[in-house]
Amino acid sequence: MKEYSSILAAVIPVLILSLLLLYAIYYSYMDIIYFFLFRYAGLSRIKFSSQKENFIVSELQKIRFYNNLSTKGKKFFLNRVMVFMLSKKFFGDGIKLSDEIKIYIAASAVQITFRIRRFYIDHIHLIRVFPTSVYSRLAQHLVKGLTTGAGVMWLSWDNIREGFQFPDDGINLGIHEMAHAFKLTIQNDGYHHLKNEFDDWMLASQATFMKVQEGDYSFFRKYGSTNRDEFFAVSVECFFEQPEIFANNYPSEYNSLCLLFNQDPLNSSNDYRIERNYNTSL
Ligand SMILES: [Zn+2]
Numbered sequence: 001m002k003e004y005s006s007i008l009a010a011v012i013p014v015l016i017l018s019l020l021l022l023y024a025i026y027y028s029y030m031d032i033i034y035f036f037l038f039r040y041a042g043l044s045r046i047k048f049s050s051q052k053e054n055f056i057v058s059e060l061q062k063i064r065f066y067n068n069l070s071t072k073g074k075k076f077f078l079n080r081v082m083v084f085m086l087s088k089k090f091f092g093d094g095i096k097l098s099d100e101i102k103i104y105i106a107a108s109a110v111q112i113t114f115r116i117r118r119f120y121i122d123h124i125h126l127i128r129v130f131p132t133s134v135y136s137r138l139a140q141h142l143v144k145g146l147t148t149g150a151g152v153m154w155l156s157w158d159n160i161r162e163g164f165q166f167p168d169d170g171i172n173l174g175i176h177e178m179a180h181a182f183k184l185t186i187q188n189d190g191y192h193h194l195k196n197e198f199d200d201w202m203l204a205s206q207a208t209f210m211k212v213q214e215g216d217y218s219f220f221r222k223y224g225s226t227n228r229d230e231f232f233a234v235s236v237e238c239f240f241e242q243p244e245i246f247a248n249n250y251p252s253e254y255n256s257l258c259l260l261f262n263q264d265p266l267n268s269s270n271d272y273r274i275e276r277n278y279n280t281s282l
Contacts, residue, residue, distance in 0.1 A: 046082050052099065056081060059103045064167040065111045065240070068268040077114065081106040087120070088127055095131040095157055104160050105129070108174025111240065112182060115263040115272060116194075121178060123185040125151035132158045145173050147180040149188075170221065170238045179236035180229065197260040202228070204256040205235065219249060240265050 026033065048056070057078060060066040066077055084106035090097050109121050124147075133142045133156050144159040155177060163172035186194050212225045219242075224234035238246050239257045243265035247254040258264045263272040 046079065046086060048082055053078070053082070055099060056085075056103055059100055060107060063104075063107055063111075063164055065114075066107065068272075070271055073271040077107075077110055080110040080114075084109055084120075088124060091126060091128045093128050093130050093134075095129055097129060101129055101157055101160070104164060105155060105174060107164075108160070108172070108178045109181075112175060112178050112236065112261060115261065115274075121181045121185050123147075123151050123181045123188060124153050127153045127155060130154065130156045132156050145177045147177050147184065149184065151184075153177055153181060168241050170234075170241045172237050172241060175237050175240055176233045179233040182236075183229065183232055194260060197256070201232070201253070201256040201260055204252045205231065205250075208250055208253055219245060 047053075057074075060074075060078065060081065066074060069077055081103060085099070085102045088106075090102055090105075092101075095101075105127060109124075113121065133144050134154065135141070136143045136146055136154070138148070139146060143154065143156075145153070145155045147153045155173065159173040163174050163176075183198065186192070186198050208220070209224075209228065209231045212220050212222075212231065215225075217225075220231070220234055220238060224231040235253065235257065239254065239261075243254070247266060258274055262274065264274045264276065265272060267273055267275055
């Protein structure tokens, strides 16, 4: 009995230390662990406390894209937002990170990949959030957001919030930066099956991009003339925020974006499914 107690006395501290160590590893590498679970182990659902889940729903109800979804679509959207919040590394720079901030950033990503099976934008490893625009040495000017080739995304919270407050002005920082990350994911990390669709969009939009470069800002804003990457990000903002004008005036570009994102923002009554017979050669 005495021997048994001494074994226990030796084992228990080791067990406690091991558990603490495991927890520390889990806490430090939570995003990487979930990344592998979601990507390779088939984990697709997650559960938060009902209080936290209710809060997330109450915030999502302020987003037009979410409000237009069916009950099933809303559940699907919510689950993906929760997965994104949990599995990406967020860092507040001069701002206290709240669930509210994470919800809007996650919703930006979930919106653009809503109808894509592999929704996880693999390219993003770290999201740095600032209270407002910040000076970037890389860009050498103040930026509202940026996405680096190394997988770091910078976002200013005031601009993220404003993007969703005005859902039809064609300006949404979250969508813009997620579009950059989406393109980089196609190029570098995954979504290779979408490479053809992306190339089709490049072809379909070439003439319009040149017109914007020549000064035609009648629909796409001036910032889109900076380069092809910015034109893509600006186009994706317009695709989601002004789909009707986009589709009427630039049907070929609009249709190729529908095929790339596998969704039609005009079909808000049926969870944005593609139901028209789109053809990129239009
Ligand atoms: Zn940009």
